[in-house]
Amino acid sequence: MNQETFLKQYDASKYEKPSVTVDMAVFTLGQYESGDIRKVDERVLRILLIKRGAHPFKDCWALPGGFVKIDESLDEAAYRELKEETNVDSGYLEQLYTFGTVDRDPRLRVISCAYLSLIDAEHIQVRADSDAADAKWFDVTYRLLEEHKSIKSSDKGPVSGYILERIYLLRLSHGSIDLDVRVKEVIDVEGHRVHKDIVVLDEGMLAFDHGKIIAQGIIRLRNKVEYEDIAFHLMPEKFTLTDLQKVYECILDRELLKANFRRKIMPMVIETNEIVENQGFRPSQLFRFNTGWNLI
Amino acid sequence: MNQETFLKQYDASKYEKPSVTVDMAVFTLGQYESGDIRKVDERVLRILLIKRGAHPFKDCWALPGGFVKIDESLDEAAYRELKEETNVDSGYLEQLYTFGTVDRDPRLRVISCAYLSLIDAEHIQVRADSDAADAKWFDVTYRLLEEHKSIKSSDKGPVSGYILERIYLLRLSHGSIDLDVRVKEVIDVEGHRVHKDIVVLDEGMLAFDHGKIIAQGIIRLRNKVEYEDIAFHLMPEKFTLTDLQKVYECILDRELLKANFRRKIMPMVIETNEIVENQGFRPSQLFRFNTGWNLI
DNA sequence: CTAATAGTGTCTTTTAGACAATATTAA
DNA sequence: TTAATATTGTCTAAAAGACACTATTAG
Numbered sequence: 096m097n098q099e100t101f102l103k104q105y106d107a108s109k110y111e112k113p114s115v116t117v118d119m120a121v122f123t124l125g126q127y128e129s130g131d132i133r134k135v136d137e138r139v140l141r142i143l144l145i146k147r148g149a150h151p152f153k154d155c156w157a158l159p160g161g162f163v164k165i166d167e168s169l170d171e172a173a174y175r176e177l178k179e180e181t182n183v184d185s186g187y188l189e190q191l192y193t194f195g196t197v198d199r200d201p202r203l204r205v206i207s208c209a210y211l212s213l214i215d216a217e218h219i220q221v222r223a224d225s226d227a228a229d230a231k232w233f234d235v236t237y238r239l240l241e242e243h244k245s246i247k248s249s250d251k252g253p254v255s256g257y258i259l260e261r262i263y264l265l266r267l268s269h270g271s272i273d274l275d276v277r278v279k280e281v282i283d284v285e286g287h288r289v290h291k292d293i294v295v296l297d298e299g300m301l302a303f304d305h306g307k308i309i310a311q312g313i314i315r316l317r318n319k320v321e322y323e324d325i326a327f328h329l330m331p332e333k334f335t336l337t338d339l340q341k342v343y344e345c346i347l348d349r350e351l352l353k354a355n356f357r358r359k360i361m362p363m364v365i366e367t368n369e370i371v372e373n374q375g376f377r378p379s380q381l382f383r384f385n386t387g388w389n390l391i
Numbered sequence: 392m393n394q395e396t397f398l399k400q401y402d403a404s405k406y407e408k409p410s411v412t413v414d415m416a417v418f419t420l421g422q423y424e425s426g427d428i429r430k431v432d433e434r435v436l437r438i439l440l441i442k443r444g445a446h447p448f449k450d451c452w453a454l455p456g457g458f459v460k461i462d463e464s465l466d467e468a469a470y471r472e473l474k475e476e477t478n479v480d481s482g483y484l485e486q487l488y489t490f491g492t493v494d495r496d497p498r499l500r501v502i503s504c505a506y507l508s509l510i511d512a513e514h515i516q517v518r519a520d521s522d523a524a525d526a527k528w529f530d531v532t533y534r535l536l537e538e539h540k541s542i543k544s545s546d547k548g549p550v551s552g553y554i555l556e557r558i559y560l561l562r563l564s565h566g567s568i569d570l571d572v573r574v575k576e577v578i579d580v581e582g583h584r585v586h587k588d589i590v591v592l593d594e595g596m597l598a599f600d601h602g603k604i605i606a607q608g609i610i611r612l613r614n615k616v617e618y619e620d621i622a623f624h625l626m627p628e629k630f631t632l633t634d635l636q637k638v639y640e641c642i643l644d645r646e647l648l649k650a651n652f653r654r655k656i657m658p659m660v661i662e663t664n665e666i667v668e669n670q671g672f673r674p675s676q677l678f679r680f681n682t683g684w685n686l687i
Numbered sequence: 688c689t690a691a692t693a694g695t696g697t698c699t700t701t702t703a704g705a706c707a708a709t710a711t712t713a714a
Numbered sequence: 715t716t717a718a719t720a721t722t723g724t725c726t727a728a729a730a731g732a733c734a735c736t737a738t739t740a741g
Contacts, residue, residue, distance in 0.1 A: 111461040112408040115491075115502055133691055133740075165407040165500055169491030187585070193489045193504050195411075195465030204461055206411055208489050208502075215583075246683065253661060254683035286682055287511075287624060289483070328583060337692075354695070355731060365549060376692040377738035386582055387542065387550035429713080429718055633719075650722075651704060672719040673711035 113195075113204040117172045118160035118305065119143070120191060120312035121181060121212040123219055124329045124342060125234060133375040138341040139234045142309060143180060144267065146229040151201050152302035156267070156274060158309070159230070160207070173210040180230065186214035187328035192311055199304045209308045211315055213328035233267040233274070237313045238348055240264050240277070247285065256285035262296070265310055274299050276306045320346050324363055324388070333367055333381040336360070363388045409491075409500040413468045414456035414601065415439070416487060416608035417477060417508040419515055420625045420638060421530060429671040434637040435530045438605060439476065440563065442525040447497050448598035452563070452570060454605070455526070456503070469506040476526065482510035483624035488607055495600045505604045507611055509624035529563040529570070533609045534644055536560050536573070543581065552581035558592070561606055570595050572602045576610075616642050620659055620684070629663055629677040632656070659684045 120142060127137040144156040159180040163172040169190070178184050191209040199205060219232075240262045247256040259282040267274040277296040282289065295306040320326050326342050340356050364382040372378040416438060423433040440452040455476040459468040465486070474480050487505040495501060515528075536558045543552040555578040563570040573592040578585070591602040616622050622638050636652050660678040668674040 110410075110458060112410050113459065113461060114406075114408055115411060131691095135692070162406060163409065163491070163502070165409060166493060168493050169489060169502065185584070187583075190489060193465060193486060195459070195504065197462060197464050206459070206465065206504075208491065244686065246686070253681070254686070257683050257686060259686070284682060287483075287680060288481070336694090352732065353693085354697095354733080357694075359730085373740085374692080375740050376690080377694085379693055384583060385549070386580060387553050390540065390542070390550070390553060390555070427718095431719070631720090648705065649720085650706080650724095653721080655703085669713080670719080671713050672717075673713095673721085675720055 113206045115163045115169075116160050116205055116207045117163055117169060117176055118158040118194075118207045118209045118308055119173065119176050119180065119212055120158055120209060120309055121177065121186070121214060122235075122312070122316065122329070123214050123232065124216045124345075125232060126216070135337065135374075138338070138345050140236075140345045141232040142235045142267065142312075144231060144233050144269075145180070146231070147302055148229075155300045155302040156233075156305075157302035158209075158305045163208075169208050173208075173212075177210075177212055177214075181214060181218075182220045183214050183218045185218060186212045187325060188212045191308070191315060194304060194308060196304070207303075207308075209311070211312050213316075213325060215329055215331055217331045231269045231272075233269045233272075235309070235313065236264070236266045236348060237278075237310065238264050238266070256283075256288075258283050263310065265306060265313075267301075267309075274301060276301055278306060278310045280310075316346055324384075327363070327384045330384070333369065333383050335371060335379040336364070336382060337379060339364075339382070409502045411459045411465075412456050412501055412503045413459055413465060413472055414454045414490075414503045414505045414604055415469065415472050415476065415508055416454055416505060416605055417473065417482070417510060418531075418608070418612065418625070419510050419528065420512045420641075421528060422512070431633065431670075434634070434641055436532075436641045437528040438531045438563065438608075440527060440529050440565075441476070442527070443598055444525075451596050451598040452529075452601075453598035454505075454601045459504075465504050469504075469508075473506075473508055473510075477510060477514075478516045479510050479514045481514060482508045483621060484508045487604070487611055490600060490604060492600070503599075503604075505607070507608050509612075509621060511625055511627055513627045527565045527568075529565045529568075531605070531609065532560075532562045532644060533574075533606065534560050534562070552579075552584075554579050559606065561602060561609075563597075563605075570597060572597055574602060574606045576606075612642055620680075623659070623680045626680070629665065629679050631667060631675040631677060632660070633675060635660075635678070 123141050125139040125141040127139065129136050143159060145159050147153055147155050147157050160176055163169060173188055177186055177188065189211050191211040193206060193208045195206040197204060243260040245258045246254055249255040261280045263278045263280065265276040265278050276299050279294045279296055281292045281294060293307050293310055298306060320343060326346065329342055330339060336357055339360060340351060340353065344351055363385050365385045367381045367383055369381040370378045371381060419437050421435040421437040423435065425432050439455060441455050443449055443451050443453050456472055459465060469484055473482055473484065485507050487507040489502060489504045491502040493500060539556040541554045542550055545551040557576045559574045559576065561572040561574050572595050575590045575592055577588045577590060589603050589606055594602060616639060622642065625638055626635060632653055635656060636647060636649065639652065640647055659681050661681045663677045663679055665677040666674045667677060
């Protein structure tokens with residue numbers, strides 16, 4: 096039997112199959128005008144959520160996404176969804192993680208491949224989908240609330256294992272809408288055995304396991320921003336170093352020292368000869384991304 | 392309409408669904424006795440491959456894996472496959488990446504969630520599966536052959552983009568069987584736009600896109616071993632520091648300086664009071680993993 | 688002038704890398 | 715003894731962190 100004949104007799108419908116979706120964690124940068132001309136504007140990290148117009152989780156907020164078509168790849172599905180929801184086709188996109196617990200969708204078995212996307216605020220033009228009663232950019236913060244350590248000591252003294260639990264507050268807000276979700280990150284170690292997990296303690300108005308996906312996205316973003324140049328995908332063509340620093344700060348949720356930050360990112364940027372004036376304080380120079388800064 | 396009634400009328404079979412599999416990149420450590428009692432044994436990284444007994448890719452070598460059942464999670468499927476193939480239930484397991492191009496399986500649309508697993512050589516007991524005519528541990532190396540840079544300069548001078556291509560030789564060998572596969576890692580940058588890809592240039596006797604998965608697994612392993620303690624999952628309970636260093640060296644495919652290596656891993660290990668003697672040279676102390684070394 | 692931000696200089700600490708020196712064993 | 719590996723010490727270079735200083739603007 097050759098491969099040809101095998102293919103003809105293969106029964107593709109023999110087993111019950113899960114459905115496969117992509118879910119998009121699309122981040123961008125928001126801005127709040129300070130009001131005071133002598134002060135610089137505030138910046139926030141934002142994520143796109145849609146209000147579900149249909150069951151299940153009707154009226155809850157969810158990540159945009161949809162079923163993967165039989166004739167498109169995962170990446171193609173992700174690009175298509177990004178385009179459908181935000182009308183941009185120029186964003187950064189990477190696969191985040193695939194979520195596959197059995198009961199994550201009450202309708203039927205759905206495995207979701209989550210993607211992380213970063214788009215620059217200037218290109219945004221959200222388009223509410225047919226499925227979505229409403230699509231909104233939510234301010235996001237993810238902040239440590241509590242930390243619990245319990246150490247499993249063997250009789251001899253040395254540590255045989257430990258459980259590290261960190262409880263974070265994932266806060267998503269848009270106008271008067273406030274979605275507060277507590278997320279527990281658990282690291283359970285027993286000898287060589289490690290088990291890491293993220294557990295959403297209270298789903299609130301978030302649909303499915305999307306709290307977990309968002310948390311995972313922020314964690315990825317925080318890890319990557321430290322040693323890769325992905326933050327520039329959130330920036331416009333030209334930007335001040337203070338703006339760039341604020342992006343790092345709202346991703347990492349901590350303040351950075353100006354001088355050290357500048358030293359670190361200096362190789363990644365090129366100065367333009369443009370400056371920003373009329374701000375009530377010293378004008379600042381505009382920079383742009385130095386494509387190829389990490390070429391040897 | 393409430394969620395209850397919605398679920399009843401939802402037609403789960405409305406759309407054609409892809410199949411979902413897990414593929415396992417299971418690594419362990421191999422050893423070649425040097426023959427000379429005055430020399431220490433050689434170590435190699437190994438990966439488990441099965442010889443396909445059925446179409447498609449009959450007689451080619453493939454990663455172990457299988458379809459995800461409708462009532463098990465992705466992680467459960469991965470654990471089950473690991474147990475079925477290696478008979479160990481104690482290994483390290485993490486999700487690697489989900490591969491979802493349309494034509495990666497000639498039979499039908501299959502999306503594969505790949506897992507990376509590390510198991511300690513002492514526990515190995517491979518069990519040839521029903522699907523697998525044969526299962527073998529292959530020595531693995533992944534070594535840079537060529538590097539091409541082409542820089543796209545705009546008229547003004549600064550770099551507008553570049554293409555970086557690195558060609559690696561993925562060599563899988565077991566006895567007289569030698570699977571050599573050239574793998575191209577491409578980084579295509581144009582302004583802000585980045586596109587990374589891994590392309591297998593010649594599949595050889597490797598089934599499906601498993602060359603790509605294996606390469607991805609090795610890349611992940613190399614990245615992680617530098618800043619996490621996963622290498623210990625490949626070690627037995629007690630080990631010498633030289634053995635540990637050799638594990639790092641065969642994962643990274645380069646030699647490390649002994650003194651620096653020891654300084655770096657010292658906080659991760661605890662010395663036992665046992666030593667290894669009768670080796671034809673100075674005896675060495677045995678250490679074990681210091682569970683909890685990274686607790687504050 | 689002041690309040691705010693822009694931008695620079697320099698010291699210290701930590702980490703990584705290179706390499707030399709000494710120690711111990713079986714044969 | 716010797717050839718091999720085991721183990722430690724120290725110098726240098728690079729990166730990260732802290733903090734103080736100067737500069738420039740609108741009002």
